[in-house]
Amino acid sequence: MNNFTFYSPTYFAFGRNTEKEAGHYVRRFGGRKVLIHYGGGSIIRSGLLDRVKESLKQVNIEFAELGGVLPNPRDGLVYKGIELCRKEDVDFILAIGGGSVIDSAKAIAAGVLYEGDFWDFYNGKGQIEKALKVGTVVTIAAAGSEGSNSSVITKEEGMLKRGTNSELIRPIFSILNPELTQTLPPYQTACGITDIMAHVFERYFTNTKEVEITDRLSEAILLTMIKEAPRVMEDPDNYEARANIMWAGMLAHNNIVGVGRDQDWASHKIELELSGLYDVAHGAGLAVIIPAWMTYVMHHDINHFAQFAVRIWGCEMNFANPEETAREGIKRLKEFYTSIGMPINFEQLGAKEEDIPYMVETMGLGENETRGSFVPLTKKDMEAIYRLAVL
Amino acid sequence: MNNFTFYSPTYFAFGRNTEKEAGHYVRRFGGRKVLIHYGGGSIIRSGLLDRVKESLKQVNIEFAELGGVLPNPRDGLVYKGIELCRKEDVDFILAIGGGSVIDSAKAIAAGVLYEGDFWDFYNGKGQIEKALKVGTVVTIAAAGSEGSNSSVITKEEGMLKRGTNSELIRPIFSILNPELTQTLPPYQTACGITDIMAHVFERYFTNTKEVEITDRLSEAILLTMIKEAPRVMEDPDNYEARANIMWAGMLAHNNIVGVGRDQDWASHKIELELSGLYDVAHGAGLAVIIPAWMTYVMHHDINHFAQFAVRIWGCEMNFANPEETAREGIKRLKEFYTSIGMPINFEQLGAKEEDIPYMVETMGLGENETRGSFVPLTKKDMEAIYRLAVL
Numbered sequence: 001m002n003n004f005t006f007y008s009p010t011y012f013a014f015g016r017n018t019e020k021e022a023g024h025y026v027r028r029f030g031g032r033k034v035l036i037h038y039g040g041g042s043i044i045r046s047g048l049l050d051r052v053k054e055s056l057k058q059v060n061i062e063f064a065e066l067g068g069v070l071p072n073p074r075d076g077l078v079y080k081g082i083e084l085c086r087k088e089d090v091d092f093i094l095a096i097g098g099g100s101v102i103d104s105a106k107a108i109a110a111g112v113l114y115e116g117d118f119w120d121f122y123n124g125k126g127q128i129e130k131a132l133k134v135g136t137v138v139t140i141a142a143a144g145s146e147g148s149n150s151s152v153i154t155k156e157e158g159m160l161k162r163g164t165n166s167e168l169i170r171p172i173f174s175i176l177n178p179e180l181t182q183t184l185p186p187y188q189t190a191c192g193i194t195d196i197m198a199h200v201f202e203r204y205f206t207n208t209k210e211v212e213i214t215d216r217l218s219e220a221i222l223l224t225m226i227k228e229a230p231r232v233m234e235d236p237d238n239y240e241a242r243a244n245i246m247w248a249g250m251l252a253h254n255n256i257v258g259v260g261r262d263q264d265w266a267s268h269k270i271e272l273e274l275s276g277l278y279d280v281a282h283g284a285g286l287a288v289i290i291p292a293w294m295t296y297v298m299h300h301d302i303n304h305f306a307q308f309a310v311r312i313w314g315c316e317m318n319f320a321n322p323e324e325t326a327r328e329g330i331k332r333l334k335e336f337y338t339s340i341g342m343p344i345n346f347e348q349l350g351a352k353e354e355d356i357p358y359m360v361e362t363m364g365l366g367e368n369e370t371r372g373s374f375v376p377l378t379k380k381d382m383e384a385i386y387r388l389a390v391l
Numbered sequence: 392m393n394n395f396t397f398y399s400p401t402y403f404a405f406g407r408n409t410e411k412e413a414g415h416y417v418r419r420f421g422g423r424k425v426l427i428h429y430g431g432g433s434i435i436r437s438g439l440l441d442r443v444k445e446s447l448k449q450v451n452i453e454f455a456e457l458g459g460v461l462p463n464p465r466d467g468l469v470y471k472g473i474e475l476c477r478k479e480d481v482d483f484i485l486a487i488g489g490g491s492v493i494d495s496a497k498a499i500a501a502g503v504l505y506e507g508d509f510w511d512f513y514n515g516k517g518q519i520e521k522a523l524k525v526g527t528v529v530t531i532a533a534a535g536s537e538g539s540n541s542s543v544i545t546k547e548e549g550m551l552k553r554g555t556n557s558e559l560i561r562p563i564f565s566i567l568n569p570e571l572t573q574t575l576p577p578y579q580t581a582c583g584i585t586d587i588m589a590h591v592f593e594r595y596f597t598n599t600k601e602v603e604i605t606d607r608l609s610e611a612i613l614l615t616m617i618k619e620a621p622r623v624m625e626d627p628d629n630y631e632a633r634a635n636i637m638w639a640g641m642l643a644h645n646n647i648v649g650v651g652r653d654q655d656w657a658s659h660k661i662e663l664e665l666s667g668l669y670d671v672a673h674g675a676g677l678a679v680i681i682p683a684w685m686t687y688v689m690h691h692d693i694n695h696f697a698q699f700a701v702r703i704w705g706c707e708m709n710f711a712n713p714e715e716t717a718r719e720g721i722k723r724l725k726e727f728y729t730s731i732g733m734p735i736n737f738e739q740l741g742a743k744e745e746d747i748p749y750m751v752e753t754m755g756l757g758e759n760e761t762r763g764s765f766v767p768l769t770k771k772d773m774e775a776i777y778r779l780a781v782l
Contacts, residue, residue, distance in 0.1 A: 001569075001634040003406025008399060014651065015394025178392075210631035213615045213639045220607035227603055240601035243392040247651070248604045256647070260405065260638070 001211050001260040008254045010147050011173040014247060016239075018177045019048060019137050022094065023055035025173045026135060031092030034063040035085050037105045038096040039070070043139065048180060052096060052137060064088040069097060072154045072161060072275055072282070073104040078118060081108035085132070095136045095171075098192075099143020099152075099282075102136050106151035106169035109134045121164040122153055128166035136174040141181055141246040142192030142283060144199055144253025146174035154276055160362065161276035176250065178242035186233055190340040191283025193229050193245065197222060198286040199252040202268060205297070205304060205374045208261035215307075218257040221248045222312050229340050266372025267293045270382055273359035278351055287342035288349050292389035294330045297375040302326050346390045356386045392602050392651040399645045401538050402564040405638060407630075409568045410439060410528050413485065414446035416564045417526055422483030425454040426476050428496045429487040430461070434530065439571060443487060443528060455479040460488060463545045463552060463666055463673070464495040469509060472499035476523070486527045486562075489583075490534020490543075490673075493527050497542035497560035500525045512555040513544055519557035527565040532572055532637040533583030533674060535590055535644025537565035545667055551753065552667035567641065569633035577624055581731040582674025584620050584636065588613060589677040590643040593659060596688070596695060596765045599652035606698075609648040612639045613703050617727060624731050657763025658684045661773055664750035669742055678733035679740050683780035685721045688766040693717050737781045747777045 011029070013021055026034055034056060036049070043049045044067075056063055066081050084090070085108060095105035109132040111118030120126030136146045145151070149170040152163040181189070204218045224244050231241040251257065267289050274285040298305045306322040309315040309329025318325045334344050343349040360383045363371075370376035377385070402420070404412055417425055425447060427440070434440045435458075447454050457472050475481070476499060486496035500523040502509030511517030527537045536542070540561040543554040572580070595609045615635050622632040642648065658680050665676040689696045697713040700706040700720025709716045725735050734740040751774045754762075761767035768776070 001406070001631060001638075003409065006403040006405065009402075011400075012397040014397065015392070018394065210635070212618055213611065213635045213642070216611035216614050217608060217642075220604065220611045223607050224604045240392060243651070244601070244604045247392075251604070251608075251647075256642075260634070 002208055002262070004259040006255065006259050007167065008147060008256065010171050010254070012147070012176060012250065013173065014176045016177060016179055018175045019051055019180065020055050022052045022135070022137055022175060023057070023059040023061055025175070026056065026061055026092055026094060027059045029133060029135065029172045031061060031133060031135070033088065033090050034061055034092045034094050035081065035088070035090040035108070036063050036065040036094050036096060037069065037081065037101055037108065038065070038067045039101050040067070042183070043096055046183065048096065048137070048139070052094070063094075064090060069101045069104045071100050072279060073100040073107075075119060075153055075155045078104055078107040078111060078153060082111040082118060085112045091132055093132055093134045095134060096139065098138065098140030099145040099195075102134070102138075102143065102145035102171070103151040103153060105134050105136070106131075106145070107153050110166070110169055119155065121166075122162040128164065128168050131166070131168040133172045134169060136171045137180075138174060138176045138246070139180045140184060140188065140192055141242070141249040142195040144196065144249050146171055146176065147250040147254035152272070158362070159276045159279070161272040174250070176246050178239055178246045181242050181246060182237050182239070184236070186236065187341060188281070189232060189236070190229075190342050191281040192249065193225055193340060194283035194287045194337065194342055196245070196249045196252045197225050198267065198283075198290055200257055201290060202265050203258035203261065203263050204308070205264055205301070206261040207301075207374060211261045214257055214260055219311050221252050221257060224248045226312065226336060229336070233340050262373040264372045264374045266374075266377050269363065269371045270385055273362060274349070274351055277355060277359060278349070280349055280351075284343055284349055287337040287344055288346065288351070288389045289385065291330055291334050291337075291344060292385045294333070295388055296381070296385050298323075298326050298330070300375045305329055353387075353390050356383060359386065393599055393653070395650040397646065397650050398558065399538060399647065401562050401645070403538070403567060403641065404564065405567045407568060407570055409566045410442055410571065411446050413443045413526070413528055413566060414448070414450040414452055416566070417447065417452055417483055417485060418450045420524060420526065420563045422452060422524060422526070424479065424481050425452055425483045425485050426472065426479070426481040426499070427454050427456040427485050427487060428460065428472060428492055428499065429456070429458045430489075430492050431458070433574070434487055437574065439487065439528070439530070443485070454485070455481060460492045460495045462491050463670060464491040464498075466510060466544055466546045469495055469498040469502060469544060473502040473509060476503045482523055484523055484525045486525060487530065489529065489531030490536040493525070493529075493534065493536035493562070494542040494544060496525050496527070497522075497536070498544050501557070501560055510546065512557075513553040519555065519559050522557070522559040524563045525560060527562045528571075529565060529567045529637070530571045531575060531579065531583055532633070532640040533586040535587065535640050537562055537567065538641040538645035543663070549753070550667045550670070552663040565641070567637050569630055569637045572633050572637060573628050573630070575627070577627065578732060579672070580623060580627070581620075581733050582672040583640065584616055584731060585674035585678045585728065585733055587636070587640045587643045588616050589658065589674075589681055591648055592681060593655050594649035594652065595699070596655055596692070597652040598692075598765060602652045605648055605651055610702050612643050612648060615639045617703065620727070620731050653764040655763045655765045657765075657768050660754065660762045661776055664753060665740070665742055668746060668750060669740070671740055671742075675734055675740055678728040678735055679737065679742070679780050680776065682721050682725045682728075682735060683776045685724070686779055687772070687776050689717050689721070691766045696720055744778075744781050747774060750777065
C-alpha cells in the first residue's frame, strides 16, 4: 500500500426533503450572499429552485442567480458567473444540478478571487490559492463532483475539455435527495451509472499490490451498481435503488476507493476528446472507451481482470486459462452497458473513425509522453484504443 | 434507506514515517501548546515519543505530557489531564496510542473547557458544547477512535464503563503508520481485529431494508479482515496486512458503513460490563458476546444471517433451510475467533457465571427498558445472552 492522505471534509445531508435545509447549511457554513447556479429549466419546472430559494429566505440569506449551465460546461458561463459574483459581492456559490453545474460552480468559486484568467487553472498555468465556498444540491447521480476536489470545463473555442484539482474547491456541504433524480430520463440515468462505475475502474486497475481493503470497497460500489441499475431502469421511481446509486456515486469519487494505490485515469483522458468533440454525454463516451481500454491493457495483469470477472460478474474462474475469465468479465461489462441502453462503439455513440487522428492530436501529448499508470499509454496506444472502440 | 447526515472531516495521513509529520499537522490545524497524552512505556522504548516530540520542536510548538493511560481508561487520569491542561494553558491534545489513549484525550479535551464534572458527559447529565482540538498518532488498529466522534471512559468507583458522542471530540487529524502496530503482541492484535469486526456487526444487522451499498461496504471490511488476520498472526511484521487492517479499522467506525440504517449496539452494551468488571480487553469480551448475541437474535432475520454466511464465509446457501446456513455463518465466526487466539466463552475469558446477575443490574436498565434496535433487548434478554456465552 502506498502512503496516502485522505481528507473528505464535506458535510453530506442525504435523503428525502433535504433540499429544504439548503439555507440552514449555507448559514451554518458561513455564507452571507449566495450565487445560485444551475442548468436548464427542469429545476424551475419541478419547483426545486423555488424550494431552495425559500429555504434561503427563511434564514435571511440574499442571493443572485445564474442558470444556463450546459452539459460539458463552458468557459463562457464561468466568466459570466465570475463577473456577477464580483458585482453582487457574493461569498458563497450554491450549485443545484449534476456534475456540470457543480464543476461550473467550482470554476466560478476559484475564478472570483483570482486576478488572472480562471482558465489558467485548467491549462496548468496557474494554481488555485483561494476560492469561495461551494455548496451543492445534487440532481443527478453521476459525476461525484459533490464530494470531489475536481472540476472539468470545456473551452468553447475548439471544444477543449480540461480539468483541475484543488482541496479549495471541494464542496463544504452537499445535499443529496434521491427523489430529485427520479425524473431523470433513462438515458441520463444510465450515463450516470456508467460514469460512477468508471470512477471506480480508474482506481481499481492499478499496479499497487496488496490493497485488499480498497479493492473490496471498489467492488462494493460495482456490485451495488449492477444490482441497482436494472431496478432503476425498470422502475425510475424506485427510491431505494436511486438512493443506493446516488450514495455510491459520491463514494466512487471522493477517493475512498482510490487511496493507497496508483490510479490510472487514461480512459477519462481518452474519453474527454469524444465528449468534447461530439458534445455527447461523458458517461456514454466512457461506455465506449472503457471496454476498449480494458481489452488493450488486460495482458498487463490478467489475474486482476480475472478477479474483476469473478468477484463482480460471478464468472467461474478458469484456472487453466485466466485470460478467458478476464475476457468474459469485459464481455459481461459490455452486455451490462447494452442492457441499460448505453452505446459500446463509435457508431452507436455517433463518433467517426476518421476523427481519430484529430482527437489523438488535440490531446496534446508529446511524441514520447504517456498518460495512465496501469499501462502508460503513448499517442499510438491511444489511437489503437480508439480503433478498438470503433466496432 | 433512512435519511442521514455523514460528516468525517478528520484529515488522515497514512503510511510509513508519517508520525514525523505530527508537528506539521498540529501547526496546520491551529495548535499552539500541546498536551502529549499516552499510555505505557512502549512508545518511550520504541522511540516513538521522541520522534513525535522532535517533530513538535521542529515547528516550535511547546508541549506538556501525561502518560499512564490504562486499557479501559479511567476517570482519574482524565481529571489529572484536565488540571494539567488548565495549568499549562494547553490548546491541543495529541494522543499517541490506541483507543484507550484517544478516548482519554477526547475526555480531557471536552473537560478542560467545562465548568462542571466531565463525567456529566458520560452519565448523560451534560452535553459537550466545546472542546480543545484533538490529534492522534495511532499505535493499535482496533477502536477506530481516530476517526470517530465517540469516547468510552471507566469510572474507577465501581468500574463503571460509559460512553459519549460529540462531533466536537472528533480528531482533527489522525496519523496512521502501520509499522507502529508491528510490535503489538498477537493477543492484542487479535483483540483489535475482533473490535473492528464488531463495529461492522453493530451496523450490519439492521431492520432497515434496501441498504445495499452500506451492506457491501460492511462486507468489504469483513472480507478484508478475514483475509488479513491470518497473515498478520502468521507474520506480525507483514506491513501490507497491517496496513489493510489499520485502514479498515478506521473505516469500520467513522460510520461510513453505518449511514442510512438503524444501528444496534446492544452487544457493545453487554460487553462493556464484562471488560469493566474483569478489566479484560474489549475485543476479547466482544469475541465472547457477539456469537451469543447472533445466536439469540438470528431468527429475527434468518436471511440476513444467511447472507452473512454466504458473502463473508463463502458458505453454500441452503435454500431449503436458510437457518442452517445462518448457523454455519456463526459457527465459522467462532472458529475464526478461536483461530486468532480469542476466547469464545466465559471460561476462556475468565468471566464467572455467578456474576451475570450483577452485570445485568449494573447496566442500569429499567424493568421495561430495552437496548439495541435489531431486536430490542430487555434485562431478561441480556441475561439470556450472557448465559449463552458461558459455554
